[in-house]
Amino acid sequence: MSAVQSNTYGKLNRRQLLRLAGVGAASIALAACAAPPPAVAPAASGGEAAAPAQATATVIATTSMPVNTFDETLKRAKDRLPNIDLVVNANGWGNGGWDGYSDTLLTRIAGGEQIDVIMIAIEGLGLLSAKNVLLPLDDFVAADAPAQEILQNDVHVTLREMLQVDGKQMEYPFSWNNMVMYYNTAIFEEVGVTPPTADWTWDDFLETCLKVARVSGGADDRFAYSFWGSGMFGMAAWFFNNDTSPLTADWSASNLLDPKVAETVQFMADLILKHKVAPSPEGWEEWAQFHAGNLAMRTCGRWCISGSLEAEFDTYDLQYQPHNAGPLKTVAGTDGWGVATSSKNPNEAWEIVKLLSGPEASLDMVKLGGNIPALRSVAQLPEFSEFGPANTAIFYESLDYAATVPSPTNFNLIEPILNRHYATIWNGEKSVEEALQAAHDELQPEMDKLQG
Numbered sequence: 001m002s003a004v005q006s007n008t009y010g011k012l013n014r015r016q017l018l019r020l021a022g023v024g025a026a027s028i029a030l031a032a033c034a035a036p037p038p039a040v041a042p043a044a045s046g047g048e049a050a051a052p053a054q055a056t057a058t059v060i061a062t063t064s065m066p067v068n069t070f071d072e073t074l075k076r077a078k079d080r081l082p083n084i085d086l087v088v089n090a091n092g093w094g095n096g097g098w099d100g101y102s103d104t105l106l107t108r109i110a111g112g113e114q115i116d117v118i119m120i121a122i123e124g125l126g127l128l129s130a131k132n133v134l135l136p137l138d139d140f141v142a143a144d145a146p147a148q149e150i151l152q153n154d155v156h157v158t159l160r161e162m163l164q165v166d167g168k169q170m171e172y173p174f175s176w177n178n179m180v181m182y183y184n185t186a187i188f189e190e191v192g193v194t195p196p197t198a199d200w201t202w203d204d205f206l207e208t209c210l211k212v213a214r215v216s217g218g219a220d221d222r223f224a225y226s227f228w229g230s231g232m233f234g235m236a237a238w239f240f241n242n243d244t245s246p247l248t249a250d251w252s253a254s255n256l257l258d259p260k261v262a263e264t265v266q267f268m269a270d271l272i273l274k275h276k277v278a279p280s281p282e283g284w285e286e287w288a289q290f291h292a293g294n295l296a297m298r299t300c301g302r303w304c305i306s307g308s309l310e311a312e313f314d315t316y317d318l319q320y321q322p323h324n325a326g327p328l329k330t331v332a333g334t335d336g337w338g339v340a341t342s343s344k345n346p347n348e349a350w351e352i353v354k355l356l357s358g359p360e361a362s363l364d365m366v367k368l369g370g371n372i373p374a375l376r377s378v379a380q381l382p383e384f385s386e387f388g389p390a391n392t393a394i395f396y397e398s399l400d401y402a403a404t405v406p407s408p409t410n411f412n413l414i415e416p417i418l419n420r421h422y423a424t425i426w427n428g429e430k431s432v433e434e435a436l437q438a439a440h441d442e443l444q445p446e447m448d449k450l451q452g
Contacts, residue, residue, distance in 0.1 A: 060088075061089075064119050070361065072360070091105050098415075101120075116339070117337055117356065119335055122333050124412075125171065151173075154377050159374050162334045172336050173336045174337055175362070175372060180318050188296070202267060209275065210277060220294075225278045226290075232415060233333055233405050238267075238321065242263060252450065267324075269432060273426075318394050318395075320398070320401070331403060331404075337356050362374070408447070417443050421436070
C-alpha cells in the first residue's frame with residue numbers, strides 16, 4: 001500500500017506518509033480471548049426464569065483511513081448488528097509511513113487499549129503477524145460460506161495472497177493501490193504531444209519530458225515529472241519495469257548491487273540533475289503543483305483522485321508507467337481488516353470485519369476518491385468510472401501486471417535506510433554507485449538478521 005498504501009485521502013500524500021524513520025517496537029505477544037457468555041437476566045417475580053438477555057458487545061476498529069470514510073458503515077452496523085456497538089477510530093502515523101503506523105498500534109495495544117479490529121497494509125502485516133497481534137481468519141472463513149465465496153471469487157488472487165502469512169489468511173482484503181502515470185491532458189494538447197500508450201519506453205518518456213518541461217528557475221516553471229524519491233512503493237514500478245528490485249525476489253537479501261538497480265536510479269537522478277525536468281522530491285508538493293498546471297506528469301495510485309475531486313481538476317488521464325526491460329509491470333500493495341488477538345469478542349469482531357470489507361463500505365470509499373476496491377464487483381460498477389478520468393479501468397485491470405511491493409518483516413527498518421541513501425543521490429551529494437553501495441552495506445546486515 002500498499003501504493004501503498006494506506007492513508008490515502010485528504011491533504012496528506014503517500015510520499016509524506018512513507019517518509020519513514022526506524023522506531024523499534026517492543027515485542028508483544030497477545031493471546032486470543034474467548035468471547036464472554038451472554039448475560040442472563042434475574043428470574044422473573046413469578047418464579048419463571050426470564051429469557052437470557054442478549055449482551056451488547058463493544059467492538060473498536062482502528063483504521064489508516066479518515067474515520068468519516070466509514071460514517072455510513074456505522075449506521076449500517078446499528079441497523080444490522082444491534083447486539084454490537086461499533087466504534088471506529090484512526091490509528092496515528094507516528095513518524096510517518098507504515099512503520100510509524102505499526103509502532104503506534106503496538107504501543108496502543110501494549111498499553112491495554114481495547115482494539116478489536118485492525119486495518120493494516122501489507123507493508124506492516126509481516127511485523128504485526130510476527131508480534132502475534134492478528135488472529136488468522138481461516139477458521140472464521142471456513143465457517144462462513146458467503147464470506148468464503150466472496151474471498152474466493154470476488155477478490156483477485158493476487159490481493160488475497162498478499163494478506164496471507166505462512167499460508168494463513170491474516171486479513172480480509174478491503175482496498176489496494178498501484179502506481180500509474182497521471183498526465184495533464186491540457187498540457188499535452190498545448191505542447192502537441194501525443195498521449196502515452198501502454199507500451200511506451202523510457203526513451204519515449206524522456207522525450208516527452210523534454211517537450212513538456214519549461215524550467216528556467218522562475219515562478220512559472222513547469223516540471224515534466226515528479227516522483228516520490230524514496231522508499232519501496234514510490235520507486236517499485238520503476239524498478240519492476242527494468243526487471244529488477246532493491247531486494248531479491250524472496251525478500252531475503254539486498255539486491256542493491258544489481259546493475260539494473262543502478263541503471264534505474266541513475267535514470268531517475270538524471271531527470272533531476274542532468275535534464276532538470278524533475279524537481280528534487282524533498283519538500284516538493286506534487287498535489288498542488290499538478291493541479292496548478294506547474295507539473296505535467298506524476299506517478300500515483302487511485303488515492304490521488306481524491307485531491308483532484310476536491311480541487312475540481314479534471315484535465316488529466318492515466319497510463320501505465322514506461323518500461324525499459326522485462327514485461328510491463330506495476331506495483332500493488334493492499335490493505336485489509338483483521339481480528340486482534342486481544343479482542344474479547346472475536347466472533348463479533350469478525351462480523352464487523354465483514355461489514356467494513358463489504359461492497360457498501362467499498363463503494364463509500366470509491367466515491368471519496370480513495371483506494372481501488374478489493375472487490376472486483378465494486379470496481380465494475382458505473383460509480384468506479386464516474387469518480388475518475390477516462391482510463392480509470394486501468395486501475396483494476398493492472399492486477400494482471402502487478403508485482404507485490406517488497407514487504408519483509410523488517411520493512412520498518414529497511415524503508416528508512418533506502419530513504420536516507422536515495423536522498424543523497426537526488427541532492428547530488430553522492431553518486432549512484434556510492435550511495436547504493438552504502439545502502440547495501442547498511443541493508444544487508446538487517447536482512448541477515450531475518451535468517452537467524
